[in-house]
Amino acid sequence: MGYFFQEGNTLGWGENQQKLWLQPWGENGLRVQANLVGKQLDLPQALLDNPNGNSTGGVIEINRENGSLRNGLICANISRDGLLTFVNLLTGQVILQEPEKMEFASPAPSRHFEYKDGGLYRIEAWFKSQEAERFFGLGQHQHGFLDQKGCVIELQQRNTEVSIPFLVSSRKYGFLWNNPAIGRVELGRNVTRWVAEGSQQLDYYVNCGRNYKEILEQYATVTGKAPAFPQWASGFWQSKLRYETQDELLEVAREYKRRNLPLSVIVADFFHWTKMGDWKFDPACWPDPTGMIRELETMGVKLMVSIWPTVSPLSENYAAMTERGLLVNNEFGVDAQHVFLDNGQAGPAYFSYYDATNPQARRFVWDVIKRNYYSKGIKLFWLDNNEPDVNPWNPENLRFHLGNGIEVANIYPLLSQRGFYEGLLHSGEEEILTFSRSGWAGSQRYGAAIWSGDIPSTFESLQAQVPAGLNMAMSGIPWWTTDVGGFWGGDITKDDFRELIVRWFQYGIFCPIVRIHGYRSPRNGPLPKSGADNEIWSFGEEVYKILQDLLALRERLRPYTHDLMRVASDIGLPPMRPLFLEFPEDPLCERSEDEYMFGPEILVAPVTRKGCRQRSVYLPGGADWVDVWSNKKYAGGQSLDVPAPLEVIPVFLKAGSQLLAVFQQSQEALIESQPVLG
Secondary structure (H helix, E strand, C coil): CCEEEEECCEEEEEECCEEEEEEECCCCEEEEEEECCCCCCCCCCCCCCCCCCCCCCCEEEECCCEEEEEECCEEEEEECCCCEEEEECCCCEEEEECCCCCCCCCCCCCEEEEECHHHCEEEEEEEECCCCCCEEEEEECCCCCCCCCCCEEEECCECCEEEEEEEEECCCEEEEECCCCCEEEEECCCEEEEEEEEECCEEEEEEECCCHHHHHHHHHHHHCCCCCCCHHHHCEEECCCCCCCHHHHHHHHHHHHHCCCCCCEEEECCCCECCCCCCCECCCCCCCHHHHHHHHHHCCCEEEEEECCEECCCCCCHHHHHHCCCECEECCCCCCCEEEEECCEEEEEEEEEECCCCHHHHHHHHHHHHHHCHHHCCCEEEECCCCCCCCCCCHHHEEECCEEHHHHHHHHHHHHHHHHHHHHHHCCCCCCCEEECCCCCCHHHHCEEEECCCCECCHHHHHHHHHHHHHHHCCCCCCEECCECCCEEEECCCHHHHHHHHHHHHHHHCCCCEEECCEEECCCCCCCCCCCCCCCCCCCHHHHHHHHHHHHHHHHHHHHHHHHHHHHHHHCCCCEECHHHHCCCCHHHHHCCCCEEECCCEEECCCCCCCCCEEEEEECCCCEEEECCCCCEEECCEEEEEECCCCCCCEEEECCCCCHHHHHHHHHHHHHCCCCCC
């Protein structure tokens, strides 16, 4: 049996070598830490400083058999044998509970510490599985589910898989596994189990609320809110695998302007540099970056450049970074973590990663970026490959400044985002957005927009992006998007892909950021050649007319989009919202995984299946709805079969919304256009 103790506003419990600490953390939240070293450790994690301080907030009660800590609506009870139970005091419901210790069982099944090499432990936390409980969040995954009950989710970063270990339960609590270690969470029917494969301390945060919105708002307060969303960022972003030269990129921007098409951002992707890790333009292909920026600015277009965290041994920065210990090392073997291609190098090239967990490395990289890009007027950076995409993926072989990869690797993308955010902030910038292929809990506070990675150009992939984006929203990440059309493949001459690009573009219009990108066919040679064209006029005249109308609709929606972004920055609510976030009293909304709310007024039902020309749409109860294309009004709480010819995405507004006029302006164009591609 254990014992209780109190330190300020902290409730403690101990037995043998294990000690556990419970602290109030923010509104209606508690932080739990436990280890075998007898004191709380200051380790890499996601939470901001405790809003409750060290000695205020929370009510502690201790008697012979139990200890309890109350903070607002949440109360944690711990028994003498160490069993933790969390209760919502408003409803009296047990929201989360460790399993009881079975008679003669040792140790208790709730918390496990298994020693590993290097002072690390394999740590597990077990909780009872509750029947009919649903789980949302946990970052971005390609499994195609919104409700992840029954899933096993890897806690490790991969291209297309973003590990953010925060979930929201249908029992109205949030849970952050506050640990950047490699691991997994098993959301089983018999138990929920969180695993860190190598760590020094158990650390998690639990909060509860009256509804989902309160939970997300409280989580944003303790992990950080997104800065103000830049005005330009809600416009259209043009990108492809790569523009090979300055002239090619400028000519695309000029063509957008000649056609009177809106364009906010154009992207210079990879291999615009001399050598990987030089972080500067190749003057043979990009002879006048300053002049290029100046011309783009006259067109109202911003340039974003791709920044990889990889460093070639042939880079002019490699020797200095090696000498100062600014690169990720390997525990065994040669210090190379990625195999790819590089400019002017035949065959495979081997690269190291800069160590974003090292503050000195972050400052070094920013100084190079500032000298070679920012000084020329470039303020938008695409942090590609920042999982990091180690090949082969053996995190236990990586040695970071903060520790072994098995313990800290998942925090890499957040700290790479932090380096650029702080660099831009200290350079005097007020509108800061970086674009990333990965992220972690708290990435939103560094102005990180995340996209869903190098996904295939298929309808199956498009289907998976809808729940992937909604789970990112439920993970506290408000700025998210996809490659419109998918990344891998897509023959621009084929009707199948032309249908896909229309359906994907329709979905993209109702994402926080709309950006076309991809490695298109028919290709003009192997990498690093650029692939086929990927501008909105590249897919035939019939498709071009549809995309042109969609871009015009996006422009009219931008004031509404910025209203949503202000809400995200102020209180943490995302612009893309599962139906249940707006309609928590309608139980059917938790079962809807292929439609969503874009803010409080627009219901979006993307068409994600090949050849589909109608789809079923569920209209949530508690409101009346208007079909924006037909003007017909419907009562909520019912499903409809809605026509969806290729040029139409089913969209409904809450009755009485002032946004109806925004859609009516494009209705005439839709009526006049003819169905295309069948």
